[in-house]
Amino acid sequence: MAEFQQRGEDLECNISECKTLLEEAQGRLKELEEKRTDGEQDEEREAELKKVQAEVRKLKKDVKSFEKMIEEHRREGKKQAWNVDTISKEGFSKSVLNIKPVPKEETEQEKLEKHMTFVEKYAKEIRHFGMMRRWDDSQKYLSDNPHLVCEETANYLVVICIDFEIDEKHALMEQVAHQAIVMQFILDLARTLKVDPRGCFRQFFSKIKTADKPYQDAFDHELQLLKERIRSCAQMRMESTMKELEEEERKKRLGPGGLDPVEVYASLPKEIQKSFDEKNIQMLQEAISKLDPEEGKYHLRRCIDSGLWVPQSGEDDDDEKEEYEEDEDEED
Numbered sequence: 001m002a003e004f005q006q007r008g009e010d011l012e013c014n015i016s017e018c019k020t021l022l023e024e025a026q027g028r029l030k031e032l033e034e035k036r037t038d039g040e041q042d043e044e045r046e047a048e049l050k051k052v053q054a055e056v057r058k059l060k061k062d063v064k065s066f067e068k069m070i071e072e073h074r075r076e077g078k079k080q081a082w083n084v085d086t087i088s089k090e091g092f093s094k095s096v097l098n099i100k101p102v103p104k105e106e107t108e109q110e111k112l113e114k115h116m117t118f119v120e121k122y123a124k125e126i127r128h129f130g131m132m133r134r135w136d137d138s139q140k141y142l143s144d145n146p147h148l149v150c151e152e153t154a155n156y157l158v159v160i161c162i163d164f165e166i167d168e169k170h171a172l173m174e175q176v177a178h179q180a181i182v183m184q185f186i187l188d189l190a191r192t193l194k195v196d197p198r199g200c201f202r203q204f205f206s207k208i209k210t211a212d213k214p215y216q217d218a219f220d221h222e223l224q225l226l227k228e229r230i231r232s233c234a235q236m237r238m239e240s241t242m243k244e245l246e247e248e249e250r251k252k253r254l255g256p257g258g259l260d261p262v263e264v265y266a267s268l269p270k271e272i273q274k275s276f277d278e279k280n281i282q283m284l285q286e287a288i289s290k291l292d293p294e295e296g297k298y299h300l301r302r303c304i305d306s307g308l309w310v311p312q313s314g315e316d317d318d319d320e321k322e323e324y325e326e327d328e329d330e331e332d
Helices: 002-037 043-080 108-130 135-144 151-166 170-193 201-209 213-253 261-267 270-278 281-289 293-306 317-331
Strands: none
Touching: 002 043, 002 170, 002 201, 108 135, 108 151, 108 170, 135 201, 151 170, 151 213, 170 201, 170 213, 201 213, 213 261, 261 293, 270 281, 281 293
């Protein structure tokens, strides 16, 4: 019931704002028509006149739409007066619900394809909107490009923000993030009013330009949260990219036996590491001879498989093992 009442108040507020905008537009239209009658005509004034005429027609349509929604809301309110919570007689305990069929939800794949198609077509326009700073400029641009008032635009603006943050263009990220929240607030308003967002974005701009402190604080809070999420996503993406690059580099380093020479080197005893550092074969042989035969064989095998140790030409792995074992027997 509280939500129902709040929706009614929102509708009344929005139709009031819409009527105010209509009166302002009609005033501008009257002024332009008077100048036209006085003989003051040029291409610029004619273009402005046509634009204002189109705006007046659109606002009249919006007013009628809000009036219809308010009437439906009132009829729904009358029906709600007779429900199971207000009737105590057992004979009326049965409720019959008139529920509209729920539209089929899009799959994740369908949403992705829709998003990609939209972005490919309107990426330039969305980026242009993301760089706007003034409320009036944003409203005018959306009036000229109403197809941009949608979920796909909001999502792509966030993607642009993440790219800017990765490139360390922090000021640009914050600018586009502001416009992303503008679009999100318009979409939220449309969901509240249950109308097409293209029909209510003017109400948002009218409200934000004269916003009281709680509404402005809510906008600023959502903007701050978005910027924090963007920084977090950018950091995660950079870490993921670094891991991928490190893995690619590791694969390039792999020796003939599929082992990473860096990892193998780090696991060797200090004396063997030193022999590789100084490229001293005699020191390497002496270091291996000091080890337990099995341990020495293990390290030698790993050095060969990683490419740290390359057997002499014509020798195979078995010859290398036999040579090592013979040296051990002679010492014994």
